Amino acid sequence: MPEKTIYLDYASTSPLLEDVKQRVSEMLDVFGNPSSLHRIGMAAEERLSTARTRVLKALGAKAGRLVFTGGGTEANNLAVFGSLALLEGRGRHIVTTAIEHPAVLEPIRTLEKRGWEVTYIRPDGNGDIQVNEVLEAIRPDTVFVSMMHVNNETGAILPVVEVAKALTEYPKIRFHVDGTQAFGKIPVRLADTAIDLYTVSAHKIGALKGTGGLYVRPGIKLEPILYGGGQELGTRSGTENVLGADVFGLAAEIAVKRLEAESNALATREWFVDELERIPGWTVRKPKSPSPYIVNASLKGLRGEVIVHALESQGVYVSSGSACSTAHGKQKRSHVLEAMGLSKDEVDAAVRFSWHPGIDREDLASALTVVREQSSWLRSMVGA
Amino acid sequence: MFDHILVRYGEINTKGQNRSQLERLLMNNVQQAVKAWEAVNVRRISSRILVQLNGTPAEPVLTRLTKVFGISSLSPVMAVRADVETITEAANQLFDKLPTVPRTFKVEVKRGNKRFVMDSPTLAGYVGEAVLSAHAGLIVDVHHPDATIHIDVRDEGAYLYAEKVEGAAGLPVGMSGRVCALLSGGIDSPVAVWKAMKRGLQVDLVHFHSFPFTSERAQRKVEELTSTLAEWSRDLNLHLISVTETQAAIQKSCPEALRTILLRRMMFRICEALAARRGWLALVTGDSLGQVASQTLEGIYAVDSATSLSVLRPVGMEDKQDIINVARRIGTFETSIQPYDDCCSIFAPRHPKTHPTLKEVERAEEKLDVQQLVDTALHSVEVKRISATGAL
Numbered sequence: 001m002p003e004k005t006i007y008l009d010y011a012s013t014s015p016l017l018e019d020v021k022q023r024v025s026e027m028l029d030v031f032g033n034p035s036s037l038h039r040i041g042m043a044a045e046e047r048l049s050t051a052r053t054r055v056l057k058a059l060g061a062k063a064g065r066l067v068f069t070g071g072g073t074e075a076n077n078l079a080v081f082g083s084l085a086l087l088e089g090r091g092r093h094i095v096t097t098a099i100e101h102p103a104v105l106e107p108i109r110t111l112e113k114r115g116w117e118v119t120y121i122r123p124d125g126n127g128d129i130q131v132n133e134v135l136e137a138i139r140p141d142t143v144f145v146s147m148m149h150v151n152n153e154t155g156a157i158l159p160v161v162e163v164a165k166a167l168t169e170y171p172k173i174r175f176h177v178d179g180t181q182a183f184g185k186i187p188v189r190l191a192d193t194a195i196d197l198y199t200v201s202a203h204k205i206g207a208l209k210g211t212g213g214l215y216v217r218p219g220i221k222l223e224p225i226l227y228g229g230g231q232e233l234g235t236r237s238g239t240e241n242v243l244g245a246d247v248f249g250l251a252a253e254i255a256v257k258r259l260e261a262e263s264n265a266l267a268t269r270e271w272f273v274d275e276l277e278r279i280p281g282w283t284v285r286k287p288k289s290p291s292p293y294i295v296n297a298s299l300k301g302l303r304g305e306v307i308v309h310a311l312e313s314q315g316v317y318v319s320s321g322s323a324c325s326t327a328h329g330k331q332k333r334s335h336v337l338e339a340m341g342l343s344k345d346e347v348d349a350a351v352r353f354s355w356h357p358g359i360d361r362e363d364l365a366s367a368l369t370v371v372r373e374q375s376s377w378l379r380s381m382v383g384a
Numbered sequence: 385m386f387d388h389i390l391v392r393y394g395e396i397n398t399k400g401q402n403r404s405q406l407e408r409l410l411m412n413n414v415q416q417a418v419k420a421w422e423a424v425n426v427r428r429i430s431s432r433i434l435v436q437l438n439g440t441p442a443e444p445v446l447t448r449l450t451k452v453f454g455i456s457s458l459s460p461v462m463a464v465r466a467d468v469e470t471i472t473e474a475a476n477q478l479f480d481k482l483p484t485v486p487r488t489f490k491v492e493v494k495r496g497n498k499r500f501v502m503d504s505p506t507l508a509g510y511v512g513e514a515v516l517s518a519h520a521g522l523i524v525d526v527h528h529p530d531a532t533i534h535i536d537v538r539d540e541g542a543y544l545y546a547e548k549v550e551g552a553a554g555l556p557v558g559m560s561g562r563v564c565a566l567l568s569g570g571i572d573s574p575v576a577v578w579k580a581m582k583r584g585l586q587v588d589l590v591h592f593h594s595f596p597f598t599s600e601r602a603q604r605k606v607e608e609l610t611s612t613l614a615e616w617s618r619d620l621n622l623h624l625i626s627v628t629e630t631q632a633a634i635q636k637s638c639p640e641a642l643r644t645i646l647l648r649r650m651m652f653r654i655c656e657a658l659a660a661r662r663g664w665l666a667l668v669t670g671d672s673l674g675q676v677a678s679q680t681l682e683g684i685y686a687v688d689s690a691t692s693l694s695v696l697r698p699v700g701m702e703d704k705q706d707i708i709n710v711a712r713r714i715g716t717f718e719t720s721i722q723p724y725d726d727c728c729s730i731f732a733p734r735h736p737k738t739h740p741t742l743k744e745v746e747r748a749e750e751k752l753d754v755q756q757l758v759d760t761a762l763h764s765v766e767v768k769r770i771s772a773t774g775a776l
Contacts, residue, residue, distance in 0.1 A: 306596050306597050308596075309596030309597075309599055309600070310596035313595070381597075381628065381631075381632040381635075382632075382635070383635060383636055
């Protein structure tokens with residue numbers, strides 16, 4: 001077994017922050033139901049409301065609500081179904097991109113089956129989405145636009161701020177942004193934009209899985225997708241996950257502080273990309289404006305899955321762009337890389353390196369050493 | 385309500401010479417099978433094995449014992465005080481517990497305790513009368529009854545049983561010696577292993593992988609299969625061996641069409657290199673004639689020529705559907721069809737040769753440093769001891 005573990009799969013999930021671990025154990029005694037009238041309930045309610053304020057602050061929102069959900073997927077589903085149930089009287093056209101996460105694409109495809117019309121904006125070869133293409137897709141009956149802030153596979157930052165600005169001319173269009181990979185990784189200031197709904201997730205920034213949230217701008221109404229006791233201002237019923245929300249608030253605060261202290265994240269990424277490209281056989285995806293923490297690349301002639309296993313045998317953990325075999329036994333290729341026009345072989349050979357703000361460059365250097373050794377061994381094995 | 389399980393054994397009864405040794409082996413296997421239940425005791429009575437439950441529920445123990453090879457049938461037994469009324473009441477209870485309602489029945493009495501107040505026919509008549517009057521529509525048939533209530537009256541008490549559960553049959557595992565079986569993760573090889581066990585073989589398992597070209601999930605799948613197979617045996621030894629280097633060498637210097645045959649020859653050699661140390665007398669594989677390209681008669685001949693060990697192919701002459709039926713019955717099918725195995729077909733030939741000659745295979749192999757590749761593989765051997773699924 002390798003002596004050191006270098007985890008470079010933060011875009012999948014992150015380990016818990018030390019502060020979060022500490023706080024979790026403290027919070028285990030705060031068991032109350034925030035809806036209870038007694039003191040024990042109030043103590044829980046206080047935690048929940050502090051957490052809400054913290055996440056909103058981390059989002060740079062001055063007004064608006066945060067609806068806690070059971071994760072990013074639920075927040076995206078709430079944004080799509082919760083909006084469109086109310087908007088369908090005004091029009092039945094949606095604009096989104098071909099590179100959204102399945103948590104957005106699948107709800108939208110479901111609506112498409114129910115008769116909604118959808119325009120999927122395609123990326124260019126680098127994975128970038130052009131503002132003008134989004135705006136040109138808008139029709140008189142368009143009521144909903146959904147875009148991710150950072151693409152989870154390529155790291156491309158989508159021009160959501162520009163699109164939000166342009167959309168202010170279309171007051172009847174609601175704009176949702178899936179910020180799962182952006183929150184805590186790149187600066188977000190919702191107060192300065194006209195984004196109506198913004199999805200966040202806790203486990204990508206060192207808090208617990210099963211917690212997420214949807215930011216809702218003042219004046220925006222949502223139809224619930226879960227009905228019951230009317231928690232979360234009637235938008236999301238179910239006894240609140242106080243523990244999850246509390247540590248989410250903590251992690252959000254820490255993430256923003258870290259981000260402010262981060263000075264040369266993009267330079268580190270550039271250096272990593274340069275080094276990777278120097279290794280024979282590697283090709284790197286290059287969006288124009290990338291997240292500093294995600295790099296997507298392929299090793300010619302090898303499946304991503306094989307690269308994942310070879311690297312893990314030396315303690316480096318990355319993920320493959322597409323899974324060769326999934327739980328259902330079907331081949332599933334990355335829809336993102338396919339939309340970018342990559343060849344089947346390039347798509348199959350893709351892996352993703354992803355890390356966190358404040359990573360030690362030494363760790364990346366050690367990982368690169370492993371990549372170098374393993375690539376040359378793998379290539380010799382397959383006769384490349 | 386049951387206090388004992390009566391274990392009968394079939395085939396080993398017929399073998400004269402080593403009989404007592406074989407009975408000891410079966411005793412041992414039964415003891416191993418029930419060792420998780422601390423209160424349970426196993427002892428031998430004339431030509432039978434009696435499992436004393438001592439308060440342990442009969443059902444799970446019985447189920448476990450139906451997977452011990454060498455047992456022909458099993459009966460859950462009630463033990464009661466040896467007086468007429470108690471015996472009669474127990475007989476009625478037993479009758480009501482039968483899994484299917486019989487239309488005809490008889491009572492059979494054995495009386496070891498000659499001081500008992502009734503002789504055997506009288507007791508049988510008395511109890512039969514009581515069961516008849518408690519169950520409308522039931523009739524006695526002494527020749528071909530649907531059910532028989534057995535009553536054994538002894539000094540210490542009376543034993544009653546009616547239900548007879550089929551055992552796994554076959555020979556006690558270990559009776560026929562030790563072999564190594566190649567377990568791929570597919571449907572056929574677990575069935576081959578099961579059949580080998582059924583004929584009394586103690587099976588050690590070997591799984592060849594080519595990590596990182598195959599995933600750890602594929603290995604976990606093989607461990608899961610091993611665990612299911614261990615229900616029919618004792619804990620099993622699973623050898624995980626890497627043939628990555630071998631595959632790479634074959635890919636580099638041998639004709640593509642012969643890759644599978646060459647790899648299998650190498651696998652056999654690797655097993656043979658371990659055989660002496662592990663006490664393996666033969667190899668077991670899941671080959672089935674004509675199923676895939678390497679399983680033609682020519683392919684089998686070319687592969688077998690690489691080893692001096694006997695190669696046993698328990699499913700060699702069986703149809704795929706029959707193999708699948710067994711796999712379903714023994715519980716390996718659902719695991720086998722998980723997709724991980726064929727995840728990496730990177731080394732597999734597109735057009736494998738179906739009728740290779742030994743000569744061309746040997747010629748192709750000249751380019752390989754066979755000894756060195758075997759040694760490399762031997763360095764990667766990892767042995768895991770695997771217990772039965774759901775073992776307590």
